[in-house]
Amino acid sequence: MSEQPILRTQRLVLRPFVLDDALAVEVLAGAREVADTTLHIPHPYPAGGAEQWIATHPVAWDAGTGVTYAVTDAGTGVLMGAVGLTITPAHARAELGYWLGVPYWNRGYSTEAANAIVDFGFTRLGLHRIQAHYLTRNPASGRVMQKLGMRSEGVSRHAVRKNDRFEDLETYAILADEWVRPAQ
Numbered sequence: 427m428s429e430q431p432i433l434r435t436q437r438l439v440l441r442p443f444v445l446d447d448a449l450a451v452e453v454l455a456g457a458r459e460v461a462d463t464t465l466h467i468p469h470p471y472p473a474g475g476a477e478q479w480i481a482t483h484p485v486a487w488d489a490g491t492g493v494t495y496a497v498t499d500a501g502t503g504v505l506m507g508a509v510g511l512t513i514t515p516a517h518a519r520a521e522l523g524y525w526l527g528v529p530y531w532n533r534g535y536s537t538e539a540a541n542a543i544v545d546f547g548f549t550r551l552g553l554h555r556i557q558a559h560y561l562t563r564n565p566a567s568g569r570v571m572q573k574l575g576m577r578s579e580g581v582s583r584h585a586v587r588k589n590d591r592f593e594d595l596e597t598y599a600i601l602a603d604e605w606v607r608p609a610q
Contacts, residue, residue, distance in 0.1 A: 430487045431550075433495065433542045438535065440495035440509065440542055443483055447496055448476035450505045454527030463564035464525050465586055490515050493551070497526065497539045506530040509539040511547050511556065518554035520547055524570070531566075537573045544574055548602045557599035561588065571598035575606055 433440040443451070454460065456471025468475070486492030494510035507526035514520070522544065524536050547553040560567035562581060576598035584592035 430484075430493060431546075433546055434500065435538050435542050437500055438506075438538055438542070439498045439500050439503070440539060441498060442487075443480045443494065443496045443508070445477055445480055447505055448480060451476035451479070451508075454505065454507065455525060457528050459528050460525055462589070463561055463567065465559075465561070465588060466523075467525065486512075493543070493546075495539070495543060497524075497535065506535060507539070509536075509543050511543060511551075511553075513551070513553070518552065520551075520553050520556050522547075522556050522558040522571075536567075536570045540570055540574055544600070544605065545607055548605045549607070554602050555599055557597060559595045559597050561586075562594040562596050568596060568598070574600060575604060576600040577604075 430442045452471045452473070452475065455467050455476075456469060458469055461467045461469035461471070483492070483494045486494070490513060492510060492512045494508060496505055497507040497509055498505055507524065507530060509524040511520035511522055522540060524540055526536055544556055547556050557579075558571050558576065560571065562568075577600065579597040579599055582595045582597065585595040586593050
């Protein structure tokens, strides 16, 4: 596959992660508040875990099974979080995932980054469906999905276990023909 492109929004640059981002990932993603409301981020974040995670990104991009971006401030280049799509090529479907460091919460950055990658998924990757799940006790994540125009497809009760506690997952999705491209 070709080189993963850089995506730009009004306030953000979405770029591939580099190994130099690893320490910032461990600090930002490893915050208890971030790890607590995401399914796949451990707490405490293991030393060296970010390097291993970052090393998987080019492999997934080349295989057409995923794309992960570092969410950075367009002015300063500071790493703020991550956004990505886990792609199932046979079904032209992807799972949207995102997280932001606590200092960047409640400013619309998640929605801005997610808009950019969903648009990329539909317009450049040719996806038919993009879906996302969130732990129902994290309604802020659900609001991001609603702002993207995604529709709720229901709640799966006690579908996952996080920190030895069963959690309800709500599923949202949007189809390519429902997507309204954001104004640039």
